[in-house]
Amino acid sequence: MNREGRDKDSFFTLTRDDIKEETLPDLKKNTLQIFLSMLVFVTFISTQIWMDRRAIGRHESTFNIQQSRQIMVGREAMEDRLRSLISRLSSLTNTSLPQAIKMDATDFIKERLSLMVHANEDVAAVLLKLKDGTGWEYSYNRLISPGPAALRKAREAMALGMDDRSRKASPIRVDTVDIVDRHPIMVITFDIFSGHGEPQGHMVVALDLLPAIDRYVVPLRGGAHGWAYLVDEGGKILYHQFPSLIGSSASSFLTGDGEAIDTMMRHPSGEGSLYENYGSGQDRKLVAWDTLRILNRKLLLVLSTPEEDVDAIVQEDRTLRFLLGLMLLSSLSLSFLWVADRRHRAKLRESEARYQTIIDDQFELVSRFDTDGRFSFVNDAYCGFFGFKREDVLGKPLGSVRDSRYARISMELFKSISTENPFNFNEERISMPDGSTRYLSWSNRGIFDEKGKLVEIQGVARDITDRKEVELALQEETLQLENLHSIVQKLTSAGSKSELIRSLIESLTEEMDYRSAFVSLRSGDDEGSELFSSGDRKRPHVKTEDQAVTTEHPLVLQREDRLTQLSVPVTFKGRKLGVLSVLSVVEPKEREIKKISILSDHLAGLLVLLEVMDKRTREALIDPLTDIWNRRYILKHLESENNRIKRYGEKASLAIIDLGEFKLVNDLYGHEAGDETLKKIASVLKESIRICDMVARYGGDEFLVYLPNTSPKQAEVVLSRASQMVAIRDFPHPVALDYGIAGFPDDGETIEEIIKVADDRMYAAKARRKQKI
Numbered sequence: 001m002n003r004e005g006r007d008k009d010s011f012f013t014l015t016r017d018d019i020k021e022e023t024l025p026d027l028k029k030n031t032l033q034i035f036l037s038m039l040v041f042v043t044f045i046s047t048q049i050w051m052d053r054r055a056i057g058r059h060e061s062t063f064n065i066q067q068s069r070q071i072m073v074g075r076e077a078m079e080d081r082l083r084s085l086i087s088r089l090s091s092l093t094n095t096s097l098p099q100a101i102k103m104d105a106t107d108f109i110k111e112r113l114s115l116m117v118h119a120n121e122d123v124a125a126v127l128l129k130l131k132d133g134t135g136w137e138y139s140y141n142r143l144i145s146p147g148p149a150a151l152r153k154a155r156e157a158m159a160l161g162m163d164d165r166s167r168k169a170s171p172i173r174v175d176t177v178d179i180v181d182r183h184p185i186m187v188i189t190f191d192i193f194s195g196h197g198e199p200q201g202h203m204v205v206a207l208d209l210l211p212a213i214d215r216y217v218v219p220l221r222g223g224a225h226g227w228a229y230l231v232d233e234g235g236k237i238l239y240h241q242f243p244s245l246i247g248s249s250a251s252s253f254l255t256g257d258g259e260a261i262d263t264m265m266r267h268p269s270g271e272g273s274l275y276e277n278y279g280s281g282q283d284r285k286l287v288a289w290d291t292l293r294i295l296n297r298k299l300l301l302v303l304s305t306p307e308e309d310v311d312a313i314v315q316e317d318r319t320l321r322f323l324l325g326l327m328l329l330s331s332l333s334l335s336f337l338w339v340a341d342r343r344h345r346a347k348l349r350e351s352e353a354r355y356q357t358i359i360d361d362q363f364e365l366v367s368r369f370d371t372d373g374r375f376s377f378v379n380d381a382y383c384g385f386f387g388f389k390r391e392d393v394l395g396k397p398l399g400s401v402r403d404s405r406y407a408r409i410s411m412e413l414f415k416s417i418s419t420e421n422p423f424n425f426n427e428e429r430i431s432m433p434d435g436s437t438r439y440l441s442w443s444n445r446g447i448f449d450e451k452g453k454l455v456e457i458q459g460v461a462r463d464i465t466d467r468k469e470v471e472l473a474l475q476e477e478t479l480q481l482e483n484l485h486s487i488v489q490k491l492t493s494a495g496s497k498s499e500l501i502r503s504l505i506e507s508l509t510e511e512m513d514y515r516s517a518f519v520s521l522r523s524g525d526d527e528g529s530e531l532f533s534s535g536d537r538k539r540p541h542v543k544t545e546d547q548a549v550t551t552e553h554p555l556v557l558q559r560e561d562r563l564t565q566l567s568v569p570v571t572f573k574g575r576k577l578g579v580l581s582v583l584s585v586v587e588p589k590e591r592e593i594k595k596i597s598i599l600s601d602h603l604a605g606l607l608v609l610l611e612v613m614d615k616r617t618r619e620a621l622i623d624p625l626t627d628i629w630n631r632r633y634i635l636k637h638l639e640s641e642n643n644r645i646k647r648y649g650e651k652a653s654l655a656i657i658d659l660g661e662f663k664l665v666n667d668l669y670g671h672e673a674g675d676e677t678l679k680k681i682a683s684v685l686k687e688s689i690r691i692c693d694m695v696a697r698y699g700g701d702e703f704l705v706y707l708p709n710t711s712p713k714q715a716e717v718v719l720s721r722a723s724q725m726v727a728i729r730d731f732p733h734p735v736a737l738d739y740g741i742a743g744f745p746d747d748g749e750t751i752e753e754i755i756k757v758a759d760d761r762m763y764a765a766k767a768r769r770k771q772k773i
Contacts, residue, residue, distance in 0.1 A: 067288035130201035521578035626682035634696035660736035
């Protein structure tokens with residue numbers, strides 16, 4: 001066969017002109033690229049090291065500043081507590097008042113001391129000695145207070161104080177600060193003077209510092225693994241997180257940077273780096289300290305932080321910087337690759353016309369047509385795909401081989417090809433003889449002669465069935481996701497738990513077309529549960545919470561009536577809230593299980609969100625101390641009630657209650673006893689009123705009671721009963737209910753007017769009670 005015959009029969013023909021010699025790689029350019037890459041890498045590592053050093057210094061400084069602020073707040077709070085207690089004890093040593101009213105000074109001081117000692121857990125022991133030989137000893141035994149041992153310390157201080165030669169100039173002074181039964185005890189001596197300034201004796205009080213330490217020192221933490229401890233002037237540890245170190249010398253393990261305990265004592269406060277060595281090697285710690293001053297004594301409050309806490313934050317910064325640097329290096333590498341790719345594409349563009357139909361398309365479905373639409377060439381892949389023989393196709397029109405619709409579309413595409421638009425594309429859907437569906441992507445290209453005249457059209461088809469099925473599946477998935485998104489939006493707009501679950505069940509049964517849907521939720525911390533299900537559908541048997549889904553994966557249960565039950569757990573961060581189940585006539589696929597799991601996760605999150613919102617709403621409306629309505633809510637409610645009463649012509653009563661003698665409770669027993677009294681009064685008022693009535697804390701020791709459909713006379717009966725209940729209850733100090741009652745709408749048009757009337761009547765009642773007393 002000659003050359004012309006071979007060219008006519010075979011489309012795949014190569015000549016020597018089609019092959020070009022490749023050039024050798026440029027050695028200088030490659031060397032330069034390697035050098036630049038190494039330079040970028042070294043720069044990156046150096047920058048990391050420099051930024052690590054900067055980060056360590058910055059975070060150490062930040063930690064020191066934070067610790068200094070933290071320890072300053074703890075020190076001030078502890079000083080205020082101890083100074084307040086010492087001031088109150090000092091006021092008892094002034095005996096001018098008992099002498100003026102001709103009372104025994106010792107009995108007066110003992111009575112006041114008894115009240116104060118019972119109200120303060122800081123007082124461990126009290127010792128009173130007068131020059132006339134009278135005296136009084138008291139040790140207060142609590143679980144946290146070593147009373148007898150502290151009393152022995154007080155006796156030692158009293159023996160020294162009764163000796164006039166050893167008495168110091170200061171009338172109030174700290175004699176010792178020592179550890180008694182692992183409790184830091186501060187012994188304070190008070191000189192007692194008469195009304196004319198003559199010394200009458202001494203009072204020694206042993207204060208237990210542990211309650212103040214538990215409240216103000218223990219909460220102090222230097223980072224995640226740090227601790228706080230207390231040191232006296234001699235460097236002895238009064239309190240430490242490790243009990244074995246209490247009583248030992250802090251200077252034995254605090255060293256480094258020239259800072260010692262005596263140096264720290266000379267500075268009011270400070271911060272820096274010390275070494276703490278407990279016998280297991282040196283662990284560097286960042287330390288902040290502050291000086292606690294009580295009368296003539298100074299104590300050192302120390303807060304230490306392990307360096308590992310700072311390293312944890314530095315490690316986070318290092319990881320972030322490494323990722324950023326890696327992204328930079330990747331960007332540079334991609335830039336080099338992009339430049340190289342552009343150059344390579346420029347070289348390939350020269351031979352693209354010669355190689356494209358041979359190299360790129362030889363494994364695809366290739367066909368060629370003349371300008372009349374007759375076949376001039378088909379490859380083996382084309383014939384094998386459609387089941388044709390080559391001799392039955394060549395020279396025949398396209399419409400006689402393929403269906404007329406495809407032939408019409410293809411001829412329109414062939415006519416649109418020109419030198420300005422040399423190619424076009426289209427997709428074809430084909431029903432195969434075996435019943436399957438295939439998809440082809442056609443690329444039609446025009447072949448022109450030297451004058452630019454169209455001589456042939458080449459069509460190259462690729463089988464895109466797999467890709468098309470994926471696209472169709474993605475489209476279906478997108479539609480399902482949109483449906484899922486609309487359901488989630490509907491759930492998000494629900495305002496309560498029942499509305500949320502009802503909306504979810506309606507979406508599952510109506511929009512997603514399940515046979516039935518139901519939700520079983522825990523009622524609380526108990527083992528009970530509450531069930532929500534579709535009302536008009538068949539309600540299947542539902543397993544209880546402890547029998548239902550116990551794993552994190554969905555559980556499919558087959559039913560006897562040929563229905564399939566799909567149950568998934570409703571959990572939020574490991575917390576089991578219940579079970580979401582659906583009933584389907586067919587066994588659900590993996591996609592259906594995934595959708596139900598997504599809805600279950602959203603349901604769990606929304607249920608927890610509703611719980612948090614209910615809790616925040618309650619906190620905004622309820623007084624935290626007495627657990628009754630607060631002032632803001634009761635005033636807002638009274639406004640709406642006033643409008644309702646005016647509209648329907650009803651009546652109601654409002655009472656303002658003030659606690660008589662409440663100030664004495666705070667003065668004699670402390671604010672904790674006052675808070676407990678307010679709680680008991682609120683409990684009595686709630687017991688005295690009806691369910692429809694309301695009681696609220698108006699402010700301080702004042703309460704508001706609102707009684708709808710109640711006249712002032714009827715309200716007087718309710719308040720009188722409450723006063724009787726208060727009179728028989730056990731309080732630290734007797735209190736009385738002074739109240740005034742105003743009626744709606746007889747005593748005013750607005751809430752302010754009604755409250756003022758009730759307030760005036762309350763003060764009048766208080767005045768009458770005091771006159772009787």
